[in-house]
Amino acid sequence: MKICMLTWEFPPRIVGGIARHCEGLARALAHSGHEVHVFTLDFPGAPDYEEIEGVKIYRTVTELGHPNFLTWALLFNHFLEKKLGYVCQQVEFDALHVHDWLTAPAGISFKYRAKKPMILTVHSTEIGRAQGLHNPDSFAIDGMEWWATYEASKIIVTSGSMKGEISDHFHLPGDKIKIIPNAIDLTRCNTSIDRESVRRRYGVGSNEKLVLCVGRLVPQKGVEHLIRAVPTISWRHPEAKFLIVGEGWLKGHLEYLARSSGHGWKIRFTGFLPDSEVVALMTSADVLVIPSIYEPFGIVALEGMAAGVPVVASQVGGLAEVVEHDRTGILVYSRNPESIAWGVDRVLSDPGHSRWLTENSRETIQKTYSWDGIAKKTVKVYKEVL
């Protein structure tokens, strides 16, 4: 099958989970014999075209700009469409797979031009990300998301909670939506890592506990609730140190909160780190905390489980489906520092139980979250609409 995939992020342009999802899926589809063409946006240092593990990647440059984000998004869709038009003179695609609303305008035009069905993966929604629709841009994005779900022949979501959210909000028939979870490439987690040396790099001694948090520094990730939990965690575990990995517009505010907590010296913000370093940190940490208040899936939970670190996650959205409480991790109440502190204490106070959690979670990952399995399910959806 010849598959055309549209996504606004693809490595090295990594922002959230979409880039990792598209990369994993594209590679697995190519690995199983399909011809995969990914159309995405440019990034400094990345070539306009390259082929990696059988995946053909086209990066388009947005030649025109505008300060307004929505106008810019429509402009980059025009350039994506231009590139698509060029490539489809040589390749007749069988399936068109669009990821999120950001590339939907180009996808919808291409759907009518190529007369091929469009499959849409909804990774998150504006109403969920912004916790409501608060301004004209939000309303416009919400409208574009609805439009993309309307134009799609089938919609893929990564969790049951996301299916519920979009079927309620966009009034979609249940049978139009398929749940296919995210997955994880376990080979990336099998590297032999010198745990002590990684911890030393970040100022964490062998007698200290490393509490790790990885995510974009935006409100939906709930990092402020972890910071508010630091005094309680520190009271029970004075040897705990906290590492917050990621970038985002909320960083300044979170740094201020950390300084104001009275425990600022224990909390370190690393900024963006490459995947290999994130894996090294996950493998070296004593606990991974995911304090999100909105999480359609939470691929970071899979990454932590695969790296063998005990996971403490908010009981929201997809996280509550990925993590099984007290079997593959610990679920805590979202927006609740006391509950987060309880979860971290549960892991740090009982190393035997923590080991049991990580053994269970690794087994679950191997059984349920392999890219090959997810690619097979995705191809089944493609075939349903062809």
Next chain:
Amino acid sequence: MSEEVPEEFRLLCMLHNIGATKMERSLSIKEICEWTALETSSVELHLRRLVELGYVQPIEAEGAGKYHLTPNGIRKVLTLYS
């Protein structure tokens, strides 16, 4: 965009959306003011902060200072929309 987003971050987003994402598409302060309709003093202030934070790279071109986003600056902007 949320009301809580800091002013310098709004400028960073505008620079990104205009297309100042690589050296050859760097913009001068005059050009940035024209694109964004912001006051020169405000643009200068925010750019200074963005350079300090490593999100914007200043360069010398055609005898004047020009500015473009670094890869971290691009990632920072994209966190808002993803």
